Amino acid sequence: MCGYILFAGSNDETVDKQPFSISNPTFLLVLGIISIVTGILKLLTPVQGLPILGDLIPSAAGVVAGMVMIFGIYRKNTDSVPEKEGALDQLGSNLLQLRKPIGLGLLAIAIIHFFLPRTPLF
Numbered sequence: 001m002c003g004y005i006l007f008a009g010s011n012d013e014t015v016d017k018q019p020f021s022i023s024n025p026t027f028l029l030v031l032g033i034i035s036i037v038t039g040i041l042k043l044l045t046p047v048q049g050l051p052i053l054g055d056l057i058p059s060a061a062g063v064v065a066g067m068v069m070i071f072g073i074y075r076k077n078t079d080s081v082p083e084k085e086g087a088l089d090q091l092g093s094n095l096l097q098l099r100k101p102i103g104l105g106l107l108a109i110a111i112i113h114f115f116l117p118r119t120p121l122f
Contacts, residue, residue: 005031006069006099006103007103008022025077028069028072032073035066038062039059039061043056055113061109068092
Protein backbone atom coordinates (compact mmCIF):
# COMPACT_ATOMS: atom_id res chain seq x y z
CA MET A 1 0.00 0.00 0.00
CA CYS A 2 2.88 2.36 0.80
CA GLY A 3 4.42 1.65 -2.60
CA TYR A 4 1.19 2.56 -4.37
CA ILE A 5 0.78 5.75 -2.35
CA LEU A 6 4.36 6.82 -3.03
CA PHE A 7 4.17 5.97 -6.72
CA ALA A 8 0.70 7.27 -7.55
CA GLY A 9 0.27 9.82 -4.77
CA SER A 10 -0.68 13.36 -5.56
CA ASN A 11 1.62 16.33 -5.09
CA ASP A 12 -1.12 18.78 -4.14
CA GLU A 13 -1.13 20.45 -0.74
CA THR A 14 -4.85 19.97 -0.08
CA VAL A 15 -5.84 18.02 2.97
CA ASP A 16 -8.59 15.52 2.36
CA LYS A 17 -11.01 15.04 5.26
CA GLN A 18 -11.93 11.47 4.34
CA PRO A 19 -10.35 9.03 6.80
CA PHE A 20 -8.69 6.64 4.31
CA SER A 21 -7.61 9.06 1.61
CA ILE A 22 -4.03 9.14 0.34
CA SER A 23 -4.08 12.88 1.02
CA ASN A 24 -5.03 12.54 4.69
CA PRO A 25 -1.86 13.15 6.76
CA THR A 26 -3.13 11.19 9.78
CA PHE A 27 -3.75 8.11 7.66
CA LEU A 28 -0.31 8.46 6.06
CA LEU A 29 1.36 8.87 9.45
CA VAL A 30 -0.32 5.77 10.88
CA LEU A 31 0.49 3.77 7.74
CA GLY A 32 4.13 4.91 7.90
CA ILE A 33 4.46 3.97 11.58
CA ILE A 34 2.86 0.58 10.99
CA SER A 35 5.18 -0.02 8.04
CA ILE A 36 8.31 0.77 10.07
CA VAL A 37 7.22 -1.30 13.07
CA THR A 38 6.26 -4.27 10.88
CA GLY A 39 9.56 -4.10 9.00
CA ILE A 40 11.60 -4.06 12.21
CA LEU A 41 9.58 -6.80 13.89
CA LYS A 42 9.77 -9.00 10.79
CA LEU A 43 13.56 -8.90 11.04
CA LEU A 44 13.29 -10.31 14.56
CA THR A 45 11.01 -13.25 13.77
CA PRO A 46 12.61 -16.65 13.15
CA VAL A 47 12.40 -18.06 9.63
CA GLN A 48 13.19 -21.45 8.18
CA GLY A 49 16.40 -21.76 6.25
CA LEU A 50 18.75 -18.82 6.25
CA PRO A 51 18.14 -17.00 9.53
CA ILE A 52 18.20 -13.37 8.37
CA LEU A 53 17.89 -13.52 4.60
CA GLY A 54 14.33 -14.86 4.45
CA ASP A 55 12.60 -11.49 4.64
CA LEU A 56 15.52 -9.08 4.55
CA ILE A 57 14.59 -7.12 1.43
CA PRO A 58 10.82 -6.84 2.16
CA SER A 59 11.56 -5.81 5.75
CA ALA A 60 14.06 -3.17 4.68
CA ALA A 61 11.61 -1.97 2.03
CA GLY A 62 8.92 -1.57 4.69
CA VAL A 63 11.22 0.48 6.89
CA VAL A 64 12.24 2.70 3.96
CA ALA A 65 8.59 3.14 2.91
CA GLY A 66 7.60 4.20 6.41
CA MET A 67 10.51 6.62 6.64
CA VAL A 68 9.63 8.24 3.32
CA MET A 69 5.97 8.59 4.26
CA ILE A 70 6.67 10.02 7.72
CA PHE A 71 9.31 12.40 6.41
CA GLY A 72 6.88 13.55 3.69
CA ILE A 73 4.34 14.48 6.36
CA TYR A 74 7.05 16.18 8.42
CA ARG A 75 8.21 18.19 5.39
CA LYS A 76 4.64 19.30 4.57
CA ASN A 77 4.04 20.45 8.16
CA THR A 78 7.21 22.52 8.46
CA ASP A 79 6.87 26.00 7.01
CA SER A 80 10.53 26.84 6.56
CA VAL A 81 13.39 24.60 5.65
CA PRO A 82 16.47 25.35 7.74
CA GLU A 83 19.48 26.59 5.80
CA LYS A 84 21.75 24.02 7.41
CA GLU A 85 20.06 20.66 7.38
CA GLY A 86 21.12 17.76 9.54
CA ALA A 87 22.03 14.35 8.18
CA LEU A 88 18.51 13.01 8.75
CA ASP A 89 16.94 15.96 6.92
CA GLN A 90 19.28 15.47 3.97
CA LEU A 91 18.50 11.75 3.85
CA GLY A 92 14.78 12.47 3.96
CA SER A 93 15.03 15.12 1.27
CA ASN A 94 16.92 12.73 -1.00
CA LEU A 95 14.34 10.00 -0.38
CA LEU A 96 11.48 12.38 -1.13
CA GLN A 97 13.04 13.36 -4.45
CA LEU A 98 13.11 9.67 -5.38
CA ARG A 99 9.56 9.06 -4.16
CA LYS A 100 8.16 7.62 -7.41
CA PRO A 101 11.06 5.21 -8.13
CA ILE A 102 11.01 4.07 -4.49
CA GLY A 103 7.26 3.45 -4.75
CA LEU A 104 7.70 1.46 -7.95
CA GLY A 105 10.49 -0.57 -6.34
CA LEU A 106 8.31 -1.25 -3.31
CA LEU A 107 5.51 -2.50 -5.55
CA ALA A 108 7.94 -4.79 -7.39
CA ILE A 109 9.33 -6.19 -4.11
CA ALA A 110 5.79 -6.78 -2.81
CA ILE A 111 4.74 -8.65 -5.95
CA ILE A 112 7.88 -10.80 -5.99
CA HIS A 113 7.52 -11.56 -2.28
CA PHE A 114 3.85 -12.46 -2.78
CA PHE A 115 4.59 -15.02 -5.48
CA LEU A 116 7.90 -16.31 -4.01
CA PRO A 117 7.51 -16.05 -0.23
CA ARG A 118 10.07 -18.71 0.76
CA THR A 119 12.86 -17.65 -1.58
CA PRO A 120 16.02 -16.41 0.18
CA LEU A 121 16.23 -12.61 0.10
CA PHE A 122 12.56 -12.36 -0.92
